[in-house]
Structures are given as structure tokens and as C-alpha cells.
Amino acid sequence: MRRVYFDHSATTPVRPDVADEMCAFLKENFGNPTSLHYFGRQARKEVEAAREKVAAAIGATPNEIVFTSGGTESDNMAIHGVAMINKNKGNHIITSAVEHHAVINTVKALGKEGFTVTILPVDKYGMVSVDDVAAAITDKTILITIMHANNEVGTIMPIKEIGSLARSKGITMHTDAVQSFGKIPFSVEELGVDLLTISGHKIYGPKGVGALYIRKGTRWKQSLFHGGAQERLRRAGTENVPGIVGLGKAAELAIRDLQSEAEHLKALRDRLIHEVTTKIDYVKLTGHPTMRLPNHASFTFEFIEGESMLLSLDLKGVAASSGSACTSGSLEPSHVLLAMGIPHEIAHGSIRITLGRDNTMEDIDYFLEIMPPIVNRLRAMSPLDQE
Amino acid sequence: MRRVYFDHSATTPVRPDVADEMCAFLKENFGNPTSLHYFGRQARKEVEAAREKVAAAIGATPNEIVFTSGGTESDNMAIHGVAMINKNKGNHIITSAVEHHAVINTVKALGKEGFTVTILPVDKYGMVSVDDVAAAITDKTILITIMHANNEVGTIMPIKEIGSLARSKGITMHTDAVQSFGKIPFSVEELGVDLLTISGHKIYGPKGVGALYIRKGTRWKQSLFHGGAQERLRRAGTENVPGIVGLGKAAELAIRDLQSEAEHLKALRDRLIHEVTTKIDYVKLTGHPTMRLPNHASFTFEFIEGESMLLSLDLKGVAASSGSACTSGSLEPSHVLLAMGIPHEIAHGSIRITLGRDNTMEDIDYFLEIMPPIVNRLRAMSPLDQE
Amino acid sequence: MYTEKVMDHFENPRNVGEIENPDGVGQVGNPTCGDIMKIYLKVKDNVIEDVKFKTFGCGAAIATSSMVTEMVKGKSLDEALKISNKMVAEALGGLPPKKMHCSNLAADALQAAIQDYMDKQEKK
Amino acid sequence: MYTEKVMDHFENPRNVGEIENPDGVGQVGNPTCGDIMKIYLKVKDNVIEDVKFKTFGCGAAIATSSMVTEMVKGKSLDEALKISNKMVAEALGGLPPKKMHCSNLAADALQAAIQDYMDKQEKK
Numbered sequence A, B: 001m002r003r004v005y006f007d008h009s010a011t012t013p014v015r016p017d018v019a020d021e022m023c024a025f026l027k028e029n030f031g032n033p034t035s036l037h038y039f040g041r042q043a044r045k046e047v048e049a050a051r052e053k054v055a056a057a058i059g060a061t062p063n064e065i066v067f068t069s070g071g072t073e074s075d076n077m078a079i080h081g082v083a084m085i086n087k088n089k090g091n092h093i094i095t096s097a098v099e100h101h102a103v104i105n106t107v108k109a110l111g112k113e114g115f116t117v118t119i120l121p122v123d124k125y126g127m128v129s130v131d132d133v134a135a136a137i138t139d140k141t142i143l144i145t146i147m148h149a150n151n152e153v154g155t156i157m158p159i160k161e162i163g164s165l166a167r168s169k170g171i172t173m174h175t176d177a178v179q180s181f182g183k184i185p186f187s188v189e190e191l192g193v194d195l196l197t198i199s200g201h202k203i204y205g206p207k208g209v210g211a212l213y214i215r216k217g218t219r220w221k222q223s224l225f226h227g228g229a230q231e232r233l234r235r236a237g238t239e240n241v242p243g244i245v246g247l248g249k250a251a252e253l254a255i256r257d258l259q260s261e262a263e264h265l266k267a268l269r270d271r272l273i274h275e276v277t278t279k280i281d282y283v284k285l286t287g288h289p290t291m292r293l294p295n296h297a298s299f300t301f302e303f304i305e306g307e308s309m310l311l312s313l314d315l316k317g318v319a320a321s322s323g324s325a326c327t328s329g330s331l332e333p334s335h336v337l338l339a340m341g342i343p344h345e346i347a348h349g350s351i352r353i354t355l356g357r358d359n360t361m362e363d364i365d366y367f368l369e370i371m372p373p374i375v376n377r378l379r380a381m382s383p384l385d386q387e
Numbered sequence C, D: 001m002y003t004e005k006v007m008d009h010f011e012n013p014r015n016v017g018e019i020e021n022p023d024g025v026g027q028v029g030n031p032t033c034g035d036i037m038k039i040y041l042k043v044k045d046n047v048i049e050d051v052k053f054k055t056f057g058c059g060a061a062i063a064t065s066s067m068v069t070e071m072v073k074g075k076s077l078d079e080a081l082k083i084s085n086k087m088v089a090e091a092l093g094g095l096p097p098k099k100m101h102c103s104n105l106a107a108d109a110l111q112a113a114i115q116d117y118m119d120k121q122e123k124k
């Protein structure tokens, strides 16, 4: 059966170059980078080389990069660490209603520990308004954490404007750039953020490794793991050296190819969006029509439910998702779509198609061929009024 | 130059079988195990197969295994999670003075958050006494966390006795088995513990992955990472699938080969200990003479300092350490040796030789050949009185 | 995550559709919570002669609807009333823990349809 | 982590040993903290004619001791007194941040030895 992978926002295949580098590493260079001896120094060298690559990819200096076990850890570490060190200064945190669970659940947990939380609404495109951020700021605000691009609907947020607002008020700013990194160009300078999260497995790198950028001078403290003195006391635990090497390589390649990839992806995406929304009735694009990730198409199909569409697509070899990989396993409709004002029953019928570097126009054609009959079959089964 | 790796307690090379399996995986099976589609299910299958292997290796059921980013995370997660859920029941935690920093620093941090901490002393062999544990228990005790085998001096603790004591009092028991797993046989049943930590890179598996065993019914809650619903809500963040696969394979092989490895290692170790302590003056074995890990030899050399010995060995191609990899980078003498009553100036002269499956008797001979001149050279440079 | 049986009923659902002038109709769930099941019955001499369903819901919802209709077709109302959600799930070779409630829906829709038939009988 | 220069001085330390009947001796550190440096001087016409050291300490401690002795040999006492820990570290091509204090020790031991010489001169 033809297999088409359309779920690149959930995870990506490891690029062959990255896998090769990691494998060579797994087999040969195994030292613990903390060790003083030859084996340790060899490993240390590679960790620092990877740190330079990651730093270069986002316009940071190597000392500002801390390696973690992934995007979730980076988000937790960023938010908790800023909250803990600033708790005598203020207790107000601003975030948005469409953040990844790694951010929103962390902020909500702090809300139960004496912090005051503002969860900003979004417009119908999933966009946070800079004015709303400005209006929410109080003299107790210590942290603004708003994602760079949304994983479910692909909307790109005005982080640059929010970042400079935060800076002008002396408030620490974090952004989760897990989805935008490697897909749209940016630097931490340009965005004006103090902390920024990335994850390896979303950029054709390995799972189980990520990084947190912490701008020099940011008031932040390590507050998740206690243990050894790794990562200059910013993250305890033996470094995932092959993972870090893979992340470094993946980051380097992602930036090198960003421009050409983006053009390729946009061509596929635009055709997909155009054809789906014109050929199938009662379909809507979710997320912003233009301020969106180049590889991201997401829709709602009325009268039918997301999982049954996904299963039907899967039976035809197409891997898509309905929102985030996390919510695929749950029963509630996406908090992102609800925050955008999409009614429950329509939010249940969401599908996300996220393209990647190996996808072709033939993949799009195949999807366009199989999707209409799937929709028709399920709609024929639906008890909902369809006029 | 001949290169001899004698630092297997810091980290181990990845076994070729394990590396091959991981590489195949890195290149082919890349799905996110949370995804419902084909690619996700393929990954999920492998994660669950690995979980079965790890469970089998310690005599647990698969549901009792949670995958983490390593031993440090497992230790933090175990201790913090038990403390958080039991804080209304009691606030007393018992640990020992020779724990790894991932345990002792976590417990100490809780000590600053309203918990009462008892740090038990050890005897001159680094051993905790069961009577001391019994005497420390109060009706507020909610957790006992004592390591199975010590990383710096190799001493194996009476966990079975402590485990059944804890159980008879209804107190939750955690043990850090990072060093003992795969080296000495045990099951969680036999040890009678409720939580147990293991780490991939100490058993010829990958870095950046570990597991926490949580006995069914244990009062524990996830309290480190907020985010997605992975690992049945016990650990948020996309699973490190290749790492998990590697850990599963490494665990399976470690248990399969345990007996034969142990005999091989003991033969090397015993000759090493015998020759070093008889051929060189003013040397003492640290840790227990018999209740010790089969691959572990650790010494103090009087009048000279550890790092200068390590550097000298390294110049001859021998990789050893002085205590834990973590403390190698620091200036203070090992907290473990001090807790054993070894004076500061002698503790500074410690060396740890931890053997592994690829070491040979020739490696031992080589060490025995180069070590005496190194000791002599450094002692000749030492201003300390040597009579 | 789903058994072969579930996937079979999802891919080839039995008895999809509506019955014109049904003797009983049951509907449970609501679009807000994301699941609606509607079951139509044709009853003769206390035996379910025909049954059809329409479902808005996940794969498990569709499969359990299909299975429940297959299980009751040709059965007496008394037998049909004994069908529990557990029996539906078992007939499908099991459901993932998170999806057990979907089988509730199917059994509930069936009971509602039978109840509707009985209510109508009484009124006659 | 160490520069080649450091490793060279660690492997081939210059001026190791003691001087019999030295004109000045300086010792700093103590075994509890893990570092001891002892420097012996032979002084003639205010010039350091000979210098030796003994050190209990890490690689950096040994290398800085060796370097400091090399730096002062043949120098006048005035020149020697100007040698700071920073100069020692620089002469070695730098030290890791954690090891900067080792160079302190070496400079301190030298100053102590010169002070000892001066004290003895005064008493004469």
C-alpha cells in the first residue's frame, strides 16, 4: 500500500545524514562528557560542537544553550525557573489559550501554587493580540510565555511585537518555538525573547532531546532536576550525547535548507488547501490564512468526527492527525479550536495535515483522490442534519 | 597508544547489538507512539516491547515501568512524587549520606520546603545499618530512599532488609539501582521496594534514557513535568523511542549475560585489588571488601591527589575516575568518602577503577605496570610527610 | 489500538441507515460532546425484524453501533434488553480503556429505541 | 580541558624538589582542602638563583607550581614580587575557570617564600 506521512508536526523522520552521524557516534564515541579523561573529552568536544550549531541556528551564543530531554522539559524548565526566582518580585504570569500542554499545564500548575495567571484569548485565526498582552500586564507580571507558532492550526504569533513590549516593561519573555524552528527564519535577537524552546524530533532530528535558550543575564534558576553539575548547573543528568549530536546536525541542516524547503512546502500546502476547500463542501481552513507555517494545513469537516476520518485515511495509508498527537488519544475536542470560537461539534471534525521534506505533489494528489469518498461515506452515516 | 577504559560506573560503551537495533530504528521507524496511525502504532509496538523487557529484567509488570530521560530524572521523579502526594500524611524522609547527588540533592531541596530529613551515616565500608534505619523511622516517615549499590565505592546495601522493614511500617521505599542493575541479580519482589531507578547508559545502553519502576498501588504522583498524557500520565513529553528501544535491548542482554559477566569481572577485579594493595604502599581499598559490585575497585593513595593520578593515567591511555563523574569536575573531596570517615587529605587521593565486559587481564596487567611509577613520581613531588 | 473486529465493523459497518416509519427510535449523546448515536427498529411479534443506525463519533462509536445492530437483529425484545455495553465490547474483541464509554453509548441507544417502541405500544 | 602548556608542565614539571639550606621557604594551603604548595628559594644579590617546589594537588596545581618557578628563576626579587596569579595562568595559555584558584596558590607560595627570605634577612 502507498504510505503517505502527513503528520510532521507530531514528529518527523530522522534525516539520513543525522541518523548516520548519530549511529557512528553511538558505536564509537561513548564517553561521559563530564569525565576528565580522553573518552570524556572526546564526548565533550562533540557536545560543545553541537551547542555551537544550535546557538548559530537561532543567533545565540553557545553559553546560552542548555540541552534537555525535549520540548516538554524545556517549556517546564523555562517557566518554572523564571517563576521560582522571581516569586518575591511578582506573581503574575501571562500566557495564551492556545499554548501546547507543556506550557499551559505548567502555568496552570503554578496558578495553584499562589501565582496569578492570565490566559489570553485568541481571535478566530488563533492569533493573540499584542494589545491584549499590553492590557494584561501589571506591575506584578514576571513572565510572558506565548508560543511562536501553533502546533494545531499553524498560526504564527506576533512574537516580535510581544517581545519588544515585554522588554520595554522589564518582563521576562519565553516563547515555545518547537513548531517554528527550522520552518520560518528567526533569531532570538529579532524576536527579543529571553527564553526559547526547541525540540529535536520536530526538525528531522532525534526524539528525547531538545534545548532551551536562556539569554545571558536572564533571571532564571534551575528548579526541576537536582543532581550533578552538568550543563553548568543548569540541567542535572548525564548528557544524551548522541541525541545532542543529532540535534546539532539537524539544526544546522534545517537552517541551511530552510528557504528551499519552505518554497517546496508552500507549493504543496497551497494546492492542498485550495483543492480541499473548493472540492469538498462544509470544510473550513482553521488557523490564519497567510500567517501560518509553510507546511501546515488544518481543516474542520462538518457533520463528521475527526478520529473516524483519521482511521479511514490510515486504512488508505495516509497518516494525519486531528490536532496534536497528545489530544489524539483523548476525547475532548482541541482546546485550541474551542479557544478560536469554533463550536464543539465542528471542532470534533478537525484534521491536521502537516507536510514534510519528503512529500511530493503526488502525495497531495493521492490525498485529494481518497479524501472526498471518505467524507461522503462518513457523512452518509452521520445522524446530523446536513442541509 | 593503548587505550584502556576503566570508568564503567561513569558510563559504558553502547553494545554493538544495542547500537545496531537503535540505528535501524532511527532510520526506519520514526513515528510518534501517541499517534493513532500506522507510523504511530509501529513506534508504540516497540515502546511496549521494550517496556516488557525492562519489566522482565527486574521482575515487574510492564505497567509498573515508566520511561524517563535517565537516572537523574527517575530519582527526582520518584522522590518528589512520593513527597508531594504524602505531604498531608507525613513529612519525614530518610536517606543516607552516600547517595548519588540526584537523590541527596533532591531530598535536601525538600528539606528546604518543609520536609524533615534524616541523612543516615554509614560505616567505614560505606554501608548503611538496618538498625539505624529502624531507629530513624517516626510516625511521620513517608519515604525511605537508599541506594542499592554505591557508585563511588561499590558497596552493596542491605536493601532487602530495609525494604521489608519499610513495608512492615507501611512506608514507601525507593532505591537507586543505577549501579547494581545488570551487575548483580535482583528482583523488585525480592528487594521489597516500591520504586526503583535504572539508567540506560550504565548497562551498555544509550544515554538520555532511564526508567522508574513504580509498584502498582504505590502512593506517588507525577509532579515534575506538565504536558501531554504520555506514559499513562506519569511522564509528559514525546517518548525517546530509539532510546527506549535501546534500553529494552540492553536490559535484556544485561540480564542474559549477568552471571558470566560477573565471573569475568570478579576475576579481573580481585587480581587488581590484590596486586594494587600489596605492590603499592599506603594504599587502601575503599568500600566493602566483599559486599561490593563485581566490577568495582576503588582506592585511596596517601600523600597524592586524585586528579593528578587520573591525568597521569590518561597520558598512558587509561581512563579512570576519582569518585563519580560529577565530582571529577569539582574541588571538594567526595561526600561518600568523607561520610565513611576517611580524612580529607586521604579522600583527596581517591581513584575508582570500574571494569567492563570488554576489559581483559592484559588491561589489568597494563595498569599494574604503569601505576606504581605514577604513584612514585607524584609522591616524589608531594610536600606531605611520608614516613 | 483497535482489534481487527473493531476495524472490520468500522470499515464495513452493518445496518447503516434509517428505517422509514420505524417502530422505535433511540438517540443518545449530543454533538457538543462529540458523539451521537441513533438507532431505528422495526419490530414484529416482539422480535426485532430490522435495525439500522446512524452515528457521529469516533471509530469505536461506529464499530459498536454496527455490532449492536448485528447482535440484536432477529432477537426478541427481551433478549435485546439484556445486551449490556460489556457484551458489545466483548463481541468486538475488546476496546481500549479510553473507548469503553463508546460501547455504553451503543447499548444506551439500543435501550432507548426499545423503550421508545414500548412507550408507543402503550399509547396505542 | 587543560592547554598543551599545562599538560607539558604537568608531565615534565620544572624545578621539582627541595633546596637544602634554602634562603626562603613558603608554604600555602593545607591537606584538608586538598592543596599544598611549598616553594624553596636560593637568593644571591637580590636575584633568585635557584627555586624548587613540592606540590600536593591537582594537575593545575602542579603545572602552575612548575610555571611559577620557571618564571622567577634568575629574576630579581622585585621582579618576582610583581608576578600575579593572572600572569601565571596566562603563561600557561589559560586555565579552566574552576582551576583559576590553583594559580592563586602558586603565586601565594612564591610571595610567601620571598617574604620568608626578607624576614630572615631582617633578623640577621
Ligand SMILES: Cc1ncc(COP(=O)(O)O)c(C=O)c1O
Residues within 6 Å of the ligand: A009, A010, A069, A070, A071, A072, A073, A075, A100, A102, A147, A149, A150, A151, A176, A178, A179, A199, A200, A201, A208, A210, B236, B237, B238
Ligand atoms: C508547540 C509544542 N511545544 C512543545 C512540544 C513538546 O515537545 P516534545 O515532544 O519534544 O516534548 C510540542 C510537540 O509535541 C509542540 O508542538
Ligand SMILES: Cc1ncc(COP(=O)(O)O)c(C=O)c1O
Residues within 6 Å of the ligand: A236, A237, A238, B009, B010, B069, B070, B071, B072, B073, B075, B100, B102, B147, B149, B150, B151, B176, B178, B179, B199, B200, B201, B208, B210
Ligand atoms: C547511583 C547513581 N544514581 C544516579 C545516576 C544518574 O543517572 P544519569 O546519569 O542517567 O542521570 C548515576 C550516574 O551518574 C549513578 O551512579
Ligand code: FES
Residues within 6 Å of the ligand: A331, C034, C035, C057, C058, C059, C060, C061, C099, C101, C102, C105
Ligand atoms: S464515541 Fe466518544 S470517543 Fe468514541
Ligand code: FES
Residues within 6 Å of the ligand: B331, D034, D035, D057, D058, D059, D060, D061, D099, D101, D102, D105
Ligand atoms: S589546587 Fe585545588 S583544584 Fe587545583
